[in-house]
Amino acid sequence: MGGVFRRRAGLLVVAASVAGLTACTMPAAPAASSSAASAPVDENPGVDALSHVTQARVDAAIEDLPASVEAAMDATGTPGIAVGVVYGDELRFAQGYGVRDVDTGDPVDPDTVFAIASVSKSVGMTVVARLIDEGVVAWDTPVADNLDGFALSDPYVESHVTIGDMYAHRSGLYEHAGDELEEIGYDRDTIIERLRHIPLEPFRTTYHYGNFDITTAAESVAQAAGEDWADLSERLLYEPLGMDSTSSRFSDLEQREDRALGHVEVDGEWIVNRDQRQPDEQSPAGGVSSSVADLAIWTRMLLNQGEVDGETFIDSATLLPAMSPQSVSAPAPVLGSRSGFYGYGLNVSTTAGGMVDVNHSGAFALGTGTIVKMLPAAGLGVIVLANASANGVVEGIASRFMDIAQFGQERRNWLDLFTGVFARMNVPSGELVGQAPPADPDPARPLAEYEGEYANDYFGPATVSVTGDALELRLGPAGRWPLEHWDGDVFVFRPESENALPGSISQATFDGDALVLEYFDKEHLGTFER
Secondary structure, eight states, X not given: OTTOSEEETTEEEOTTHHHHHHHSOOOOOOOOOGGGOSSOOOSSOOTTOOOOOOHHHHHHHHHHHHHHHHHHHHHHOOOEEEEEEEETTEXXXXXXXXXXXXXXXOXXXXXXXXXXXXXXXXXXXXXXXXXXXXXXXXXXXXXXXXXXXOOOSSHHHHHHOBHHHHHTXXXXXXXXXXXXXXXXXXXXXXXXXXXXGSOOOOTTTOOOOOSHHHHHHHHHHHHHHTSOHHHHHIIIIIHHHTOTTOBSOHHHHHHOSSBOOOEXXXXXXXXXXXXXXXXXXXXXXXXXXXXXXXXXXXXXXXXXXXXXXXXXSSOHHHHHHHTSOOEEEEXXXXXXXXXXXXXXXXXXXXXXXXXXXXXXXXXXXXTEEEEEEEEGGGTEEEEEEESBSOOSHHHHHHHHHHHHHHHSSOSSOHHHHHHHHHHHHOOOOSTTTTOOOOSSOOOOOOGGGGOEEEBOTXXXXXXXXXXXXXXXXXXXXXXXXXXXXXXXXXXXXXOOSSSSOTTOOEEEEEETTEEEEGGGOTTSOOEEEX
């Protein structure tokens, strides 16, 4: 995998997934399943085979889509999928499959609205681009110029980090910085304010994917415009493009009648998740909801270099750096293989056939998998949205489609590859996972001796109190867990959220007036002092 796929704090990092895996030279995989066999897999593809997108090959790829989607749904049980294809400045295909809600059985159609997760970064990039064209900001505008109170731990980076730096994930913040604060209930302003407590890695030479770097940049842009980000997105992008089913507010998604609910798999069965993902705090990075019909309008605009109906909607010079390499996101794993790159809110790579591939995936463990994948030189784009916990299905379908469009056949079994990688990553977190409690543990001290408020600049205070005959841990506006005794001064709690899969377990270790919370200590910020 070359480090392309990884899970941090239980949260799947997929932004660079397609870029990395399609960029790398990889051996051939077994043939695709027979249910999607209209375009067979090349068992021994030439690494440097030149791709050639033609009308006939695109037609073949479109013809293959129903079987490809059926195979993916059969293999994984994914409840609902929608697919759209743009080619030659036309919406060539839009179709829904399965159901948007397993309880009602309501079908998915091209207008069904899905949470699109991190594809929001790409959509938001075009909001920024529109404001750049208005002369309000530029990609190289420092974030601090327009974001009151913005601070980072390094004063130089604080004053110099730009909108583009944040959109290219090269600020030096660690991977997914701020997500754990969102998880325990802090709002957007508080999360951005707390970023100042994070030690930074080297500026502009370190790539770490995240949500609140982009959200911080977007907040700076919104303040420069004097508007709320969701309002700005609607005014500059959704309304003028006619994306009537697209929004940057969760409340709008909740009110859609034709809405795909997020599903999670429990004991081998897909069920509607009782806790639908509410990503408003990171809306610019993960909070957009849309349909394949609307995203096809947006994709057409990008493939036309910013033009809509012959008129300039976004200047191509503004889009060019966003859709070009800015950061190395997936370094080549072996000599002779290709690297993956990140632009501004988009992955940028090169296919085995030598074509530039611009894409982004999105994933919520609470029930969303999405991808938009484009070959700009060919004017070809595919959109795949699913209402199941990210499982590799959308990446598999999109990659198979693009292989057939470029080479006339699938060059490896992408569905098996992606679902396999996701399965290996979708595991609970914590050193004690799978371990039984000690048979003869050392006793704890009297519970009252653990009580108190334990301070932490980044996470805020953790409060430990005695409730009945047990301890309870509270952290942030929403974090609340019972503490179970494990051994001596070690207790455990069991987080379960977007970032922690079921079965996760965290140690809470007391040492005098110090408390270390394993789950929140992955970046060495999880020590609290009483």
